[in-house]
Amino acid sequence: MKQSVYSMCGMCTVRCPIRVESEDNQVTWIEGNPHLLGGALCAKGTAGVALVNDSQRPQSPLIRVGARGAGRWREAGWDEALDYIAAKLKTIKQTHGPESVVLSSRGGPWQGMYKAFIHAFGSPNYTNHDCTCGRNTHHASLSINGVGRKGFGYDIRNARHLVLFGRDMFSALRIAENHQTLDMLDKGGRLTYVDVRQTMTGAKASRFFQIRPGTDYALALGLIHEVIKRGYYDQDFLDRYVSGFDELCSFIEAYTPAWAAKECNIREKELLAFVDEIGEDRPGVIFHPGWNLARYRDSFYASRAMHILNVLMGNIELKGGLFIPKGAADCGLPGIRSIDCAKPDIKRGDGVGWQYTHFDKGPGLAHLFFNNMLKEDPYPIKAWIAMRHDPFSGMPDPQQQKLAFDKCELLVSIDTNYSEYGWYSDVILPESTYLERDTPIVQQKGLKPRLAVRRKAVEPRYDTRASWEIFTGLAHRLGLEATFPFTTIEELWAWQLEPTGHTMADFEEKGFVELIDQPLWHDRDQLDSTFKTPSGRIELVSEKLTKAGLPSLKPFEKPEAAEKGMFRLIYGKVAVHTQGHTTNNPMLSELMPTNTAWINTKQAKKLGIQTGDQVELSSADHSYNATVAAQVTDHVHPEAVFTVHGFGKEIPRQRRSFLAGVSDQKLMVGALDDWDQAGGGISLCEVFVHVKKSIRNTTRRAEL
Amino acid sequence: MKKYMIHLNSRRCIACHGCEVHCKANKNLPVGPFLCTVSCTPLKKVGGIPKTEITFSACRHCEDPLCVPVCPTDAMLQRRDGIVYIDQEKCIGCMACTSACPWEIPVQNPDTGKAVKCDLCMDRLDAGLKPACVAKCTTHALKLVTLQST
Numbered sequence: 001m002k003q004s005v006y007s008m009c010g011m012c013t014v015r016c017p018i019r020v021e022s023e024d025n026q027v028t029w030i031e032g033n034p035h036l037l038g039g040a041l042c043a044k045g046t047a048g049v050a051l052v053n054d055s056q057r058p059q060s061p062l063i064r065v066g067a068r069g070a071g072r073w074r075e076a077g078w079d080e081a082l083d084y085i086a087a088k089l090k091t092i093k094q095t096h097g098p099e100s101v102v103l104s105s106r107g108g109p110w111q112g113m114y115k116a117f118i119h120a121f122g123s124p125n126y127t128n129h130d131c132t133c134g135r136n137t138h139h140a141s142l143s144i145n146g147v148g149r150k151g152f153g154y155d156i157r158n159a160r161h162l163v164l165f166g167r168d169m170f171s172a173l174r175i176a177e178n179h180q181t182l183d184m185l186d187k188g189g190r191l192t193y194v195d196v197r198q199t200m201t202g203a204k205a206s207r208f209f210q211i212r213p214g215t216d217y218a219l220a221l222g223l224i225h226e227v228i229k230r231g232y233y234d235q236d237f238l239d240r241y242v243s244g245f246d247e248l249c250s251f252i253e254a255y256t257p258a259w260a261a262k263e264c265n266i267r268e269k270e271l272l273a274f275v276d277e278i279g280e281d282r283p284g285v286i287f288h289p290g291w292n293l294a295r296y297r298d299s300f301y302a303s304r305a306m307h308i309l310n311v312l313m314g315n316i317e318l319k320g321g322l323f324i325p326k327g328a329a330d331c332g333l334p335g336i337r338s339i340d341c342a343k344p345d346i347k348r349g350d351g352v353g354w355q356y357t358h359f360d361k362g363p364g365l366a367h368l369f370f371n372n373m374l375k376e377d378p379y380p381i382k383a384w385i386a387m388r389h390d391p392f393s394g395m396p397d398p399q400q401q402k403l404a405f406d407k408c409e410l411l412v413s414i415d416t417n418y419s420e421y422g423w424y425s426d427v428i429l430p431e432s433t434y435l436e437r438d439t440p441i442v443q444q445k446g447l448k449p450r451l452a453v454r455r456k457a458v459e460p461r462y463d464t465r466a467s468w469e470i471f472t473g474l475a476h477r478l479g480l481e482a483t484f485p486f487t488t489i490e491e492l493w494a495w496q497l498e499p500t501g502h503t504m505a506d507f508e509e510k511g512f513v514e515l516i517d518q519p520l521w522h523d524r525d526q527l528d529s530t531f532k533t534p535s536g537r538i539e540l541v542s543e544k545l546t547k548a549g550l551p552s553l554k555p556f557e558k559p560e561a562a563e564k565g566m567f568r569l570i571y572g573k574v575a576v577h578t579q580g581h582t583t584n585n586p587m588l589s590e591l592m593p594t595n596t597a598w599i600n601t602k603q604a605k606k607l608g609i610q611t612g613d614q615v616e617l618s619s620a621d622h623s624y625n626a627t628v629a630a631q632v633t634d635h636v637h638p639e640a641v642f643t644v645h646g647f648g649k650e651i652p653r654q655r656r657s658f659l660a661g662v663s664d665q666k667l668m669v670g671a672l673d674d675w676d677q678a679g680g681g682i683s684l685c686e687v688f689v690h691v692k693k694s695i696r697n698t699t700r701r702a703e704l
Numbered sequence: 705m706k707k708y709m710i711h712l713n714s715r716r717c718i719a720c721h722g723c724e725v726h727c728k729a730n731k732n733l734p735v736g737p738f739l740c741t742v743s744c745t746p747l748k749k750v751g752g753i754p755k756t757e758i759t760f761s762a763c764r765h766c767e768d769p770l771c772v773p774v775c776p777t778d779a780m781l782q783r784r785d786g787i788v789y790i791d792q793e794k795c796i797g798c799m800a801c802t803s804a805c806p807w808e809i810p811v812q813n814p815d816t817g818k819a820v821k822c823d824l825c826m827d828r829l830d831a832g833l834k835p836a837c838v839a840k841c842t843t844h845a846l847k848l849v850t851l852q853s854t
Contacts, residue, residue: 029730031840041840043725050729170718175842182716182843198747198754200718208753270752575720587728590735591721635747635754 006033006511008454010434011044011051012578013108014174017511018045020435020457027052027435027458032175035510042173043576047587051433052461054586056654057417058430059462068406069424071652078465078473085427086477088410089121092382098122099346100380104129104366105387109442110467111363114387116341117471120483124346125381128363132394135365136293136679140303142360143542143552144311146532149289151324153446156180158320160284161190161277165216165306166295167288170200171573190277194219196570197598197642198635207274211264213568213640213685214296214559219271220287220305221556222260225252226275227312232282234314241527242311244540244552251553263558265637283313284320293679297686300679301554311538317524324530325445326520333515334499336441336451339492341483347378356680358548365680367395367672373404383410387467388431392420393580393646396668396682399623414470417581418651430464432456437466438489441496447519450512451502453493468492550678566620566688567603567641571664580646583661584654594661596631598642599691604632607693614694617641617662619669620687626662627694641691706767706786708824709849710838712760716845719744719758723837723846730825730836737811739763739822740837760846762837763788763809763822771801771810779819780810789823792816824848 002023009016009030017033018041027049032040051057061081066072076084092100103118105111107128115126130138138149145151156162157180169177185191185204193205196213211219227233228249238245257275261268278285287309293299315321328335343361347354350368353361373381384405392398398420405411405424413422414429422428431437439454456466465473468489475484486492493504506513528536534543541552562568576591577583597615599607609615611632618625626648636642648663668687675682719742727739740762747754769788772780779794780801790801790810795818801810802819810819825835833839838846 038844039839040842040844041722041726042720042842043722046722046725046729046840170720173720173842178718178843186715200720203747203754203756204718205753575718575722586735587725591724633747 003457005455005457006507007457008434008439008452009041009045009048010454011048011582012173013106014172015109016041016045016175017452019511022457025458030435033511036512037175037179040175040179042175043591044173044578044582044588047582047585048433048435050585050587051416052435052458054584056584056656057462058415058422058428059464061430061463062428064426068411068426071423073428078463081427081429082473082477085410085412086474089383089478092409093122096380096382098344099125099349100382101125101385102127102349102369102381102383103385103387104389104391106389107363109444110439113339113440113468113471116339116483117475117480118385119341119343120475120480121478122344124344125349125369126363127350127366127369129366129389129394130363131365131367131675131680131682132294132684133292133681134290134294136300136676136681137290137303139359139679140300140307141289143545144304144307144533144540145538146536147324147530148360150445152316152322153325154286154288155318155320155323155447156286157183158284159184159189159286160281160320161192161286163192163194163285163287163309164201165194165220165288165290165302166196167291168195168199168201168573170204171575172291173575190281192274192277196637196640197572199572200575207270207277209264209266209270210635210637211266212559213570213637214298215264216296217298217302217305218255218260218263218556219266220302220309221252221255222257222264222271223275223278224248224305224308224312225255225260226257226272227278227309228252230275230279232275232279233312234283237314237316238311240525241531242538242540243535248308248540248553255556263556283315283318285313286310286315286321287313294676294681295683295685296559297674297676297683298554298557299681299683300676303679304552308540311540317522317527317530319521323447324522325449326447326516327443327445327449328500328515330520331449331516336443336496336500337498338440338496339483349373349379349381358544358550358678359680365675366391367675367682370401370404370672373407376407380407382408383412384408385412385414386419386421386425387414388416390415390419390421390580392424393649393663393665396665396671396684396687398666400670400672414467416464417584418653419580420649420651423651429470430462431470432460432464432466436460436464438468439466440468440489440492444512447521449515449520451500451507451515452512453507545678554678560686562639562688565690565692567599567691568639568685569664569667569687569689570640570642570685571645572642574644577644577646580649583646583649584657586656589656592644593656594628595644595647596629597662597691598631598633598636600636600638600640601632601634603638604630607691609693614696616690616692616694617643617667618690619667620689621669622690623669624663624666626666627696628662641689706765707851708765708786708829709851710760710762710824710835711847711849712758713845713847714758716843717742717758717760718843718845719756720842722840722842723760726836726840727822731820733813733820734815736814737820739811739820761807764807765824770804770806774800774804776800783826787824787826788821789826790819790821792818795819
């Protein structure tokens with residue numbers, strides 16, 4: 001029988017709205033929701049059908065029988081696997097207290113449910129992957145605007161100029177955002193792109209700066225200097241809402257465009273011409289404050305500088321600028337209910353909230369658990385449940401992480417795919433693919449907020465379950481029914497929607513429920529309650545940072561230079577893969593089965609390397625190395641070697657991706673402790689690696 | 705007679721390879737054959753910015769296709785609207801069509817041993833829909849153009 005459902009993609013964390021057709025329980029067509037995306041979908045989105053049909057994913061719960069990481073498993077039924085985990089968790093709780101269990105997730109709109117589970121269990125230790133993603137950006141926004149990273153949206157379509165510091169949006173593929181940018185360019189808008197290498201985003205730009213790695217902050221400081229010098233700022237907006245402008249003016253004096261150009265290895269003339277354009281285009285200039293800025297030791301300050309540039313433009317709650325995402329309350333409507341449970345009043349195991357008071361307590365910082373786990377301080381951690389999170393693929397130095405995980409009596413992986421962490425864990429609970437599972441309803445904030453839901457298009461192909469079923473199953477075994485009283489998704493949906501007056505039937509027509517007809521803008525003269533800083537103003541000098549002993553306006557420090565024969569490792573994305581979790585997808589691995597190493601032409605010449613040659617990338621201490629093909633180009637900075645993240649997997653059951661390419665995080669030996677003290681993000685681009693031509697470029701044949 | 709053409713607006717194309725996968729998934733093709741491809745020229749500076757030229761290629765649906773007459777089983781056919789397609793029932797997989805085609809467009813499907821090529825998703829066209837590559841193009845860069853005689 002033919003069926004069509006509206007749902008939400010799950011191939012990456014953008015979660016584009018989709019429509020899925022199926023026949024006889026086989027997915028036959030996936031497209032972007034016609035009402036929102038006009039059918040548009042990326043390669044990953046279409047490859048969802050290959051994910052469902054892929055036999056190289058866990059097909060039932062698995063319990064480890066050999067040593068950790070040895071890859072010996074036995075298949076178990078759901079009752080057995082959940083009983084096994086629940087019994088272990090009960091013992092651990094009795095012996096070490098509930099706080100000795102950590103739950104980490106990938107984050108996202110359903111993380112409230114995972115968080116509620118661990119809180120109900122009695123542990124404050126919920127964490128997510130954001131220390132390797134947006135934490136620096138998030139904390140930068142909080143310190144200036146009093147609202148986090150998601151406290152602003154970007155009206156790119158109506159902007160005159162979009163400025164991106166390393167945000168390679170045409171590889172990240174938020175489809176709706178991509179449409180906005182391309183529409184802006186079609187209307188004659190400008191795009192300035194800053195990176196250490198050229199990308200598809202930069203190839204679409206009207207201006208491109210190939211800067212020295214680690215100098216984004218310097219470039220932003222030079223821009224602030226010149227913007228202030230020329231008076232290209234909104235004095236009324238500053239007077240009305242901003243504090244600390246005088247301090248900024250005296251701080252920025254030394255950071256001239258000439259200085260910035262020198263630090264960044266770019267031409268001053270180009271920088272000044274860029275400021276000319278800012279003058280022409282303001283206030284419709286959006287400086288995107290970054291997405292994954294877990295990169296350099298000063299990324300937090302770089303992001304702050306980008307926010308400061310937006311503040312100077314006075315572009316907040318302005319058409320063609322930044323806007324405050326609106327929700328049900330802004331529309332005067334009651335919101336949906338969501339599963340929730342208050343956090344137990346116990347110190348977090350990662351030190352966030354008591355040792356580190358300037359960080360957002362929500363998900364804490366995952367990497368800060370590891371040293372505490374080794375020291376068993378403030379208490380031992382005995383179990384780690386990773387929900388669709390792969391600490392080994394996301395965070396640096398998996399071997400160092402293993403030392404901490406070895407202190408645990410229970411490691412659980414809940415994931416659709418085998419992950420590197422999952423392969424090392426004790427129990428794998430296979431989650432149904434996004435095309436085979438329902439999820440709770442979520443609110444999507446924006447200028448036109450809406451309610452959205454993921455509906456299963458087909459029944460699970462293997463013995464897998466939806467995450468809400470997995471957590472409910474565990475909760476019922478642990479006596480947490482009060483937080484998870486639901487036994488069917490229909491009950492859960494009805495309870496969520498009850499205050500709103502909507503029913504599931506309201507999602508049938510378009511796949512979502514729109515909360516308002518027209519875009520909702522706040523009165524720009526009435527933004528006083530918007531900025532949740534201690535002073536209620538946009539704080540260029542943050543009281544909170546000062547209290548934590550951190551500068552708000554930090555002097556620039558030159559990035560380290562590489563030792564001879566070494567290069568700074570830079571990772572990035574590609575349009576056909578989602579980090580580590582699609583490299584084994586049958587359709588996507590055909591497009592890109594392995595990664596390469598980008599090396600600057602001049603450096604490659606010195607090393608005798610040509611495009612296509614096998615090169616050896618080796619960690620600083622030579623404890624990890626991998627051999628990949630070289631991509632020799634002028635369009636990567638000479639100090640950097642670039643590779644696409646997500647490869648170098650060592651999971652034998654993933655036969656397409658097994659040992660294909662190089663893993664950036666395995667090259668990052670020792671980098672787990674290198675993190676931004678002000679922003680909390682791990683400094684993933686502060687690692688140097690050895691690069692040389694491999695001896696595997698065979699010229700002779702010794703065998704018959 | 706030729707009626708349709710797929711046009712790429714290269715200003716909007718971001719070479720995300722979506723079209724290639726949309727096509728393969730719609731035609732249920734295994735690893736190996738691609739019926740359309742997107743390719744980029746090596747980066748070259750234009751006005752100080754490294755740029756690339758992006759091209760989309762698939763069967764041209766020639767007005768006088770060389771692949772049709774060489775087919776020994778009359779499996780390669782041309783419709784009245786110009787679409788050149790392969791009747792899978794009749795195809796024996798001899799691949800004479802590939803040799804005849806100046807661009808070597810038809811490819812072999814390793815699952816069936818038969819030749820496959822772009823047919824502009826004629827089943828979809830006949831149902832009033834667009835070809836898969838066009839319908840789902842990530843950035844709406846691909847368009848199906850209906851040619852008009854003047």
